[in-house]
Amino acid sequence: DTEVTQTPKHLVMGMTNKKSLKCEQHMGHRAMYWYKQKAKKPPELMFVYSYEKLSINESVPSRFSPECPNSSLLNLHLHALQPEDSALYLCASSQGPRAYEQYFGPGTRLTVT
Amino acid sequence: GEDVEQSLFLSVREGDSSVINCTYTDSSSTYLYWYKQEPGAGLQLLTYIFSNMDMKQDQRLTVLLNKKDKHLSLRIADTQTGDSAIYFCAESIDYGGSQGNLIFGKGTKLSVKP
Numbered sequence: 001d002t003e004v005t006q007t008p009k010h011l012v013m014g015m016t017n018k019k020s021l022k023c024e025q026h027m028g029h030r031a032m033y034w035y036k037q038k039a040k041k042p043p044e045l046m047f048v049y050s051y052e053k054l055s056i057n058e059s060v061p062s063r064f065s066p067e068c069p070n071s072s073l074l075n076l077h078l079h080a081l082q083p084e085d086s087a088l089y090l091c092a093s094s095q096g097p098r099a100y101e102q103y104f105g106p107g108t109r110l111t112v113t
Numbered sequence: 114g115e116d117v118e119q120s121l122f123l124s125v126r127e128g129d130s131s132v133i134n135c136t137y138t139d140s141s142s143t144y145l146y147w148y149k150q151e152p153g154a155g156l157q158l159l160t161y162i163f164s165n166m167d168m169k170q171d172q173r174l175t176v177l178l179n180k181k182d183k184h185l186s187l188r189i190a191d192t193q194t195g196d197s198a199i200y201f202c203a204e205s206i207d208y209g210g211s212q213g214n215l216i217f218g219k220g221t222k223l224s225v226k227p
Binding site: 004006041042043044045048056090092101102103104105106107109 | 148153154155156157158161201214215217218219220
């Protein structure tokens with residue numbers, strides 16, 4: 001099973017809402033990642049979790065709050081977002097933190113109104 | 114700083130070979146990758162090459178690495194309409210020898226005409 005799943009597929013939220021994106025993998029990977037991809041742009045790294053600990057935060061605003069409850073799950077909590085935060089949010093995982101092979105989920109398409 | 118450059122568009126006819134090129138700047142890159150992204154989908158890892166290799170072949174895909182010129186290419190033989198997608202070149206960068214991070218190019222949109 002080389003699958004990373006993400007829910008929901010699409011999300012529309014207002015600027016005052018609180019919502020969460022979920023990511024799951026059952027490959028036994030110990031590193032998990034959140035990327036943000038704007039239209040016609042490459043993915044940009046947001047966060048890296050290594051062995052359930054936050055190891056990289058690429059200066060992401062505090063309205064994005066990651067959480068790794070266990071080695072298979074990764075959440076991204078969203079609060080007070082701005083319309084410019086609308087993007088495709090991609091989750092990925094790799095066996096370890098050295099990113100030799102990162103497997104990506106299908107993404108959540110987020111629209112902030 | 115790290116930078117990965119790709120041409121933005123490539124158009125080929127079905128059955129021809131496609132060659133997508135990429136240049137990178139960080140000579141300490143350990144692995145270089147090619148990812149494929151179809152419209153509205155996530156990224157699919159196609160292949161990767163370790164920085165001490167010159168070439169890697171995997172079925173219709175051939176990766177060539179010129180480390181001196183920091184140039185990476187992906188050749189797709191017998192290109193099919195199903196190969197139409199955006200192809201991202203990426204390099205992995207180590208932070209302090211223990212962490213990995215992928216730096217992506219802007220992506221090359223491959224269009225395959227029947």
